[in-house]
Amino acid sequence: MNQPANSTPASTTETSSSTGALVIAWAFVGIPLLWGVSQTFVKALALFQ
Amino acid sequence: MAVSLLDRSRTIAGPGYNRWLIPPAALAIHLAIGQAYAFSVFKKPLGALLSGDVDHPATGDWTPGQIGWIFSIAIVLLGLSAAIFGKWLERVGPRKAMMAAALCFAGGFFIGSLGVHLHSLPLLYFGYGFVGGIGLGIGYISPVSTLIKWFPDRKGVATGMAIMGFGGGAMIASPLSVALMAHFKDSAPMGVAPTFITLGIIYFLFMQFGVWTIRVPADDWAPAGYVPNAEHSALITSGNVSAxxxxxxxxxxxxWVVLLTNVTAGIGVLETASPLIQETFSDKAMGPGRGVTVAAAAGFVGLLSLFNLLGRFFWSSASDKLGRKVTYAIYFGLGIVMYALVPTLGHNAQLTLFVVVACVIISMYGGGFATIPAYLSDLFGKYQVGAIHGRLLTAWSTAGVLGPVIVNWLSESRKAEGLKGAAAYQPVFYTMAGLLAVGFLANLAVTAVNERYNEKGPVTPEAGGH
Incomplete structure (x- = not known):
């Protein structure tokens, strides 16, 4: 969590909502990325068979 | 109303905004436009729209050469639009630029779909190549300067994450496109046109996440505990240079030379990877039944894609600690040795070492892409780093044309002389090692930018472009 240099710390509520937003945001891009990586990884395994 | 929501002034983050929401916003754009590197999955289907059989094209079906131009146009437009629209991006902010990128990229698919439906190659060139290529260029640079402003203490990590997405995008698009074409194959020739429409819709919606999540920091914002220029490096400026x-x-x-040589050399490996490993490590070289099969060669290409992706994040993040100049010196110094080793490893049938060397080489190719925005920010400041990055990407477009031409010319001329396997590709790798030596010297010559180029007085993004 990063604050503007001259601001007060965020409230607990803000931190919770921020954490939830972070989880959703990273899941939104992370799940398709991991799916793509896993597909490529499976394909790459053919090299070692 | 909708337009005003896209304005830069509407995207300034309020107090307490978590900067770690910015990388996913950037990734939503780069994961989408990274589809471009999976365009090859459409090559065979596009060449069999009339015959309906990829192995037996009909008269009038497009040739591989004609289809190859679609991707080439897109990559050239990527570089040109990044160079042309960079200053506009700095002025209007990332949200409007991301929306423009989404409209162009998705629009490219829709126009391209019409081109496929009408079997009009010019329409496909205009759609996916020209309009879609503009979307690629604007999309590629759209989050870069915003990331650098949010992560002045970890520029390499931040831009590495985003540009890693460009590599990952192809990994998603390739199996997705194949599945969609299989699904639509009964409703349209090879299922290509409806696949284009579906991809256009999916990517437009996916990119909207980036559009509406992205924020720019307030002018006086800094990360907690951040001390500007604490690195004490002569190559990190406290000034700001306009594009x-x-x-x-x-x-x-x-x-520009650094990027050109690094990308051209990387293309040398990517272009030759599949035929090189099959021809070099054939049954004849390895023994009956022990040669590299077509499926294993495809696995090798997949492995290179993974290291391309990982290298973007790993090397760019490492550059935050090592410094950009040292990092590029490693890319080039280690690269020269490894490129020069490839023919010898092939000649001695050392498959495992060959694969390891190729993976390290390609990780540095990806790293070269991901580290360059931070290098530019170090030298020129964050004021118009997105626009400067956009102009530098013309080196990528140049390499995109130059690399395959050099590789094909050198390898084909050796094959015409009757040489096979590692011997046929030997001059390719020695030439690429020579190119890396040029890059090494160019990087070595980089010094701090003369202060006379700095902007006088305070700079504001709104005044940054025209």
Missing amino acids: DNAIKTPQFWLL
């Missing part, structure tokens, strides 16, 4: 002034400096053109 117009940056191209007047030798440093810009040295980095």
